[in-house]
């Protein structure tokens with residue numbers, strides 16, 4: 299080989315090596331010192347995730363939902379660092395503003411919905427450029443990285459007077475906890491082909507918090523297909539049974555999955571370790 303082409307050959311070899319390593323890079327989040335992450339379901343789509351580093355993330359915190367384990371929870375959570383809101387509907391925005399005012403929690407959602415929530419009273423200095431983003435963006439939240447991913451739904455935010463404000467695109471969240479699990483909260487969504495790219499992008503999804511109720515979202519059969527795309531270790535059903543219209547059940551999900559993934563039904567208010 300002429301000497302002039304050697305650097306080129308070396309570059310090509312480096313590029314090939316980089317390409318080969320690329321699919322692994324996304325899953326390179328250190329998992330050796332696996333700490334315990336607590337996930338508490340509060341009914342409907344509301345979860346609180348507490349990381350090994352002590353970061354508290356409240357997702358879609360409608361804590362006054364009919365399945366909530368006790369009344370007045372929005373005034374009781376001792377610490378919330380971040381509030382993640384998947385879209386603008388009341389059953390997901392829930393008690394976000396009240397919790398934010400009391401705890402100082404920062405808002406993670408898309409910019410459009412963030413602006414609408416600030417107009418409705420979410421403290422402005424807790425909803426700025428640091429934590430508002432949009433689809434595909436990753437927000438560092440303590441020892442967790444939160445990526446906003448696609449969901450197929452709608453997202454208008456209705457204020458107290460019923461006026462509807464922009465909610466941007468609805469979303470799901472992938473939460474990669476440092477030294478802990480990768481958790482996917484689907485938000486409200488239909489089954490989408492987009493879900494297939496999650497393992498390629500984020501590595502192994504440990505826990506999938508999935509809507510199963512039907513009527514507004516995937517039903518159990520569609521959710522079972524979503525699970526086959528995402529291939530999580532554990533599936534936690536949500537967004538079912540809160541109202542008569544969302545009638546899908548964990549039993550129907552189990553039947554549709556035919557043992558292909560563990561289904562863990564959380565008890566509202568009781569922390570589960572992952």
Ligand SMILES: [Zn+2]
Nearest residue numbers: 387389390486
């Ligand atoms: Zn909903």
